[in-house]
Amino acid sequence: MEIVTSILSGILFATGIYNLLQKQLLRIIIGTALMSHGAHLFILTMGKLKRGKPPIIVEGVENYVDPLPQALILTSIVISFGVTSFLLVLAYRASRLNGTDNMEELRGNENE
Amino acid sequence: MSNLAVLPILIPLLSGIIAALMNRKQRAVRVFSTIMMLVNLGVTAYIGWYVFQNGPVILETGGWKAPYGIILVGDMLAILLVITTNIIGLACVFFAPKSLSEKQESFYFYTFFFMLISGVSGAFLTGDLFNLFVFFEVLLMASYGLITLGGEKVQFRESIKYVLINLFSSILFVTVVSFLYSVVGTVNMAQIADRVQDVEQKGILTTIGILLFFVFATKAAVFPLYYWLPKSYVVPNPVVSALFGALLTKVGIYSILRMFTIIFVHEVDLTHQLFLWLAALTMVFGVVGALSTNNIKLIVTYNIIPAVGFMLMGIGIFTEVSIAGTVYYLIHDMVVKGALFLLVGAIAYLAGTSDLRKMHGLIHHYPVIGWLFFIACITLAGIPPFSGFIGKILLLKGGLAQDQIFIVIIGLITSLLILFSMIRIFIQGFWGEKDESFQPDKPKARAFAWPIGFLVFFSVFLGVGAEFVYPIVDEISNTLLDPSIYIESVLKE
Numbered sequence: 001m002e003i004v005t006s007i008l009s010g011i012l013f014a015t016g017i018y019n020l021l022q023k024q025l026l027r028i029i030i031g032t033a034l035m036s037h038g039a040h041l042f043i044l045t046m047g048k049l050k051r052g053k054p055p056i057i058v059e060g061v062e063n064y065v066d067p068l069p070q071a072l073i074l075t076s077i078v079i080s081f082g083v084t085s086f087l088l089v090l091a092y093r094a095s096r097l098n099g100t101d102n103m104e105e106l107r108g109n110e111n112e
Numbered sequence: 113m114s115n116l117a118v119l120p121i122l123i124p125l126l127s128g129i130i131a132a133l134m135n136r137k138q139r140a141v142r143v144f145s146t147i148m149m150l151v152n153l154g155v156t157a158y159i160g161w162y163v164f165q166n167g168p169v170i171l172e173t174g175g176w177k178a179p180y181g182i183i184l185v186g187d188m189l190a191i192l193l194v195i196t197t198n199i200i201g202l203a204c205v206f207f208a209p210k211s212l213s214e215k216q217e218s219f220y221f222y223t224f225f226f227m228l229i230s231g232v233s234g235a236f237l238t239g240d241l242f243n244l245f246v247f248f249e250v251l252l253m254a255s256y257g258l259i260t261l262g263g264e265k266v267q268f269r270e271s272i273k274y275v276l277i278n279l280f281s282s283i284l285f286v287t288v289v290s291f292l293y294s295v296v297g298t299v300n301m302a303q304i305a306d307r308v309q310d311v312e313q314k315g316i317l318t319t320i321g322i323l324l325f326f327v328f329a330t331k332a333a334v335f336p337l338y339y340w341l342p343k344s345y346v347v348p349n350p351v352v353s354a355l356f357g358a359l360l361t362k363v364g365i366y367s368i369l370r371m372f373t374i375i376f377v378h379e380v381d382l383t384h385q386l387f388l389w390l391a392a393l394t395m396v397f398g399v400v401g402a403l404s405t406n407n408i409k410l411i412v413t414y415n416i417i418p419a420v421g422f423m424l425m426g427i428g429i430f431t432e433v434s435i436a437g438t439v440y441y442l443i444h445d446m447v448v449k450g451a452l453f454l455l456v457g458a459i460a461y462l463a464g465t466s467d468l469r470k471m472h473g474l475i476h477h478y479p480v481i482g483w484l485f486f487i488a489c490i491t492l493a494g495i496p497p498f499s500g501f502i503g504k505i506l507l508l509k510g511g512l513a514q515d516q517i518f519i520v521i522i523g524l525i526t527s528l529l530i531l532f533s534m535i536r537i538f539i540q541g542f543w544g545e546k547d548e549s550f551q552p553d554k555p556k557a558r559a560f561a562w563p564i565g566f567l568v569f570f571s572v573f574l575g576v577g578a579e580f581v582y583p584i585v586d587e588i589s590n591t592l593l594d595p596s597i598y599i600e601s602v603l604k605e
Contacts, residue, residue, distance in 0.1 A: 020280070025272070032279050039286045046294035069293070072242055076286050079249045083279055086256060090275065094268035106269040 005045040012038030025091040025101045029084065036080040040073045116159045117171040117186040120194045120233040123152045128226030138218055142209055145222045149205045152229075153198040160191045164584070168601055170239075178603045179303040183239035185602060189439065189588045190236045193366060196443050197236070199570055200358045200450040201229045206563040207454055208351045210556065211461065216261050216349065224261070227254035228355060235363050239602055241292070241299045244367065245285050248331070252278050255360060258352045259344065267347045274344040281330035288323045295320065302602035305374045305595055314379055321376035321383055325368060332364025334424060335394040338417050342401060345413040350457020353409070357416055358450035362442060365423045369438065372427060373592040374599075380430060387428030392519050394421030395526040402533040406468040408456045408541070411533055415452070415492065418526050419445045425519055426507050434510025436589035440581070441503030444491075444574050448500065451488050451567035455481070458560040459541065462553055468537060472544035477552035480561045482542045484568050489538060491571050493531035499574035502582070 012034050019031025052063025055070065095101040127148040131141050163169055169186035172178060212221060231251025238244050259271045293299055295316060296307040308317060333341040345353050376383065398417025405411060426438030460466040462478060475482040494500035504527060511520040574581055591597050
């Protein structure tokens with residue numbers, strides 16, 4: 001099972017990187033979102049899968065899954081959500097101001 | 113008493129929230145921010161004194177025992193860097209009202225500023241790898257807010273690049289932390305260091321170490337990962353540039369220093385050879401960039417990069433003398449880079465342009481700014497008796513003792529070229545004929561000179577008062593080279 005999820009997160013990373021290298025702003029942001037999905041899946045995999053019941057204390061259950069990676073993922077999810085929302089607004093403003101969403105056409109004078 | 117360790121994080125955090133709530137009363141916010149920075153500097157200075165007397169302050173947050181909760185470790189290195197951060201923060205608070213427009217200031221500048229200070233202090237003080245990631249995000253989020261403050265075209269273009277590169281390296285950081293967790297089963301730095309010795313597969317640990325180094329090298333602008341830095345530090349307001357240039361890259365260097373003196377200390381041949389090569393390339397490319405441009409802000413920004421190379425060189429040589437040199441150079445570089453960014457911001461404002469070819473004879477109008485700039489220049493280049501000299505002499509001594517002749521030569525040539533690139537601004541901008549038609553803005557220059565003079569005074573003190581500072585730095589480098597001191601003080605076995 002860990003092999004399958006590792007390959008899946010690898011594919012997510014690859015598609016994320018491919019999208020990061022595009023010219024359109026929105027595709028770049030989609031790329032970052034895919035990469036963070038890959039990273040989160042990776043944390044879950046690294047905590048080992050299918051070891052027991054969900055980490056909620058119930059009478060009579062012996063084996064629980066590792067709760068720490070879940071806490072790490074939860075933290076990481078909200079952080080990347082915040083950054084992605086900021087990035088979307090930034091991309092919107094930049095494209096409105098410049099009249100283009102192509103990264104290579106964003107201009108501006110530095111010596112002002 | 114161990115609660116002292118959380119105060120440098122808590123005071124700016126609360127100040128930022130209160131500053132956001134009273135945002136409509138701009139003058140009150142200014143006064144409040146200044147007072148809170150003074151309070152924070154006083155508190156951190158007291159903590160520094162306490163640590164100097166009684167050893168490191170270690171706080172187990174929430175009362176959980178050492179490896180289970182988040183640990184804040186206020187050892188001497190961390191506290192010294194937090195004090196330096198607050199000195200720069202104080203100068204920036206004084207400088208901010210003079211350089212920001214009303215509109216920029218009312219868009220929650222002080223809130224972002226306090227969050228940045230809080231994040232940087234947290235990154236220096238934490239003893240937990242994932243918590244380090246969270247504090248990185250706190251300071252990066254604040255820096256995203258600051259870099260877009262003002263909202264001009266060029267700022268948007270550069271800040272998109274800045275946010276993307278930092279987001280990428282943060283995602284990589286999380287991935288590497290999960291790698292390390294799967295190998296050693298913990299994210300507490302001291303416990304990782306304890307368990308790394310028992311892991312059989314040394315190869316995977318070296319891989320993780322180099323991956324972590326690449327994450328922090330992206331934050332610290334080491335060759336070949338520095339390409340995002342120069343322009344994104346030029347476009348924001350001078351105060352923001354000063355905060356970035358003085359603090360952000362140094363957090364990356366500090367993290368590399370911590371990782372490779374506590375955790376990854378068993379297979380040093382490969383990693384430290386890599387560091388030395390990268391340090392040499394970083395110095396060369398940074399200086400070439402500084403010589404290539406006529407924009408004074410860009411010259412100073414490119415000078416961040418060779419300084420990072422110098423610090424990496426000290427980590428790469430890895431003896432007591434060279435680590436002491438790295439720590440000394442770190443503190444000196446924070447202060448002097450803050451002063452230089454404020455100076456070029458002031459010069460660009462006063463001259464009305466940041467193009468070197470369009471300014472001359474400024475010394476007739478602004479003598480105080482001119483001489484402050486001259487002192488800052490020779491401090492940066494490392495002329496005795498100023499502070500850059502002591503850090504560099506320790507680094508070069510460490511290099512010669514280890515027979516690393518090549519990197520020593522590169523370092524010396526780099527110092528010369530740094531001096532040349534900076535003094536060019538002084539010669540072309542300040543010397544020359546007096547321009548009679550030029551209308552000087554004397555009161556503004558006087559207002560700019562105070563906070564800059566404060567920082568320049570500190571950097572001169574670091575050099576002239578070296579016998580006060582050097583014993584502390586020497587002790588820090590001794591504790592850094594013996595990771596068992598750190599591990600035992602945290603885990604209390």
